Amino acid sequence: MNYKVPCILLLISVSLYYLLSPAPPLSDEQLTTHLKDKVVLICGASSGIGEELAYQLAGHGAKLVLVARNQDKLDVVKEGVVKLGATDVQTISFDFSDVKGSSGVINQTIAWFGKLDYLVSNHAAMGNSAFLGFPYRQEPDFIEKIFRVNLFSHIELAVHALPHLEASKGHMLFTSSMAGEAPLYRMSIYCSTKHGMNGFFYSLQQELMARESPVSLTIGSVGYIATKDLSQIVAGEGMTTPAWATGDVKECARGMIESYITRPPTMTYPKLYVYVHRAMWYILPVSSFHKTIIQIFKPPGTVGTGYQEALEFVNKGREIAKKLNFQQGYGPDDGK
Ligand SMILES: *[C@@H]1O[C@H](CO)[C@@H](O)[C@H](O)[C@H]1NC(C)=O
DSSP: OOOHHHHHHHHHHHHHHHHHSOOOOOOHHHHHHHHTTOEEEEESOSSHHHHHHHHHHHHTTOEEEEEESOHHHHHHHHHHHHHTTOOOEEEEEOOTTOTGGGHHHHHHHHHHHSOOSEEEEOOOOOOOOOTTTOGGGGSHHHHHHHHIIIIIHHHHHHHHHHHHHHHHTOEEEEEEEGGGTSOOTTOHHHHHHHHHHHHHHHHHHHHHHHTTOSOEEEEEEEOOEEOHHHHHHHHHTTOOOOGGGOEEHHHHHHHHHHHHHHOOSEEEESHHHHHHHHHHHHHSOHHHHHHHHHHHHSOTTOOTTOHHHHHHHHHHHHHHHHHHTOOOSSSTTSOO
16 A cells, blocks of 8 residues: 555645644743743753753743752853843752652742742753663663653652642643654653653643643643754764754743743644654554654664664764763763
């Protein structure tokens, strides 16, 4: 059976539907009206999307609590947000692999500001590497640690933030990924934690709706975002990502901030790439999906599936991450 034509037609129509019907963006003034003096807790704020969120929120007059592992990096971000006009900024150095301790960042926020309006649960351990190529990744303790950071601590934060958010009629945003919707080549552990995140938080959305809670919850379905660190790593690996598949960190953060106000169940960015990935997974037979993805992501110039080459590729990226002091994960070579 030739499934290609209907697949392509369906892909085109789905893409057109979403591209042609975007929600109208909010103006800067509208954002400031909503965000002025709101207390926002950003977890994973020392780099990437979290850092950019801090800068944009500072510009709209929000009060910020910034959490990440590395205090030095947090201090740099704090300096940046103060320059942008933020007057109330606090930082907490915390490692979310301590699940039980996670609620401490909420308690501290309440102690400082007396309320919480927005929880931005954005921290994640990434670790772009093949599961089979790196034996330390197959250790149960390592896998469990990544689950603690990427999933269990988010649940703990939601549980402890909820009473405060009910009081403020607030909102929570969880940064998930298209890796929460379909498999992602060379990211199996990350991918499984994001699937867990989607499963848990989409179900929690239903419970919040069922009990008519004033608290809403958005799941960020995010594709590849060219953050400062990641784009250097990808460039150093010799990879090029097409523009349509690459998200801009500023646009991504802006979309997330708008979602605190419009409160959709899902915020998808970059739209076309994530929709195509999602559609491919549901439309293509599984084996064709896998083959297509391997072909897209194998190192340029290799023959066959290029698995060995891909491992060398990953090692190059790890060297760069180390130099950048980019703490993307918890492995022995994750830039610490
Ligand atoms: C935060 O406060 C809650 C409610 O009082 C408490 O149950 C929890 O143990 C506290 N978290 C930490 C890490 O101390």
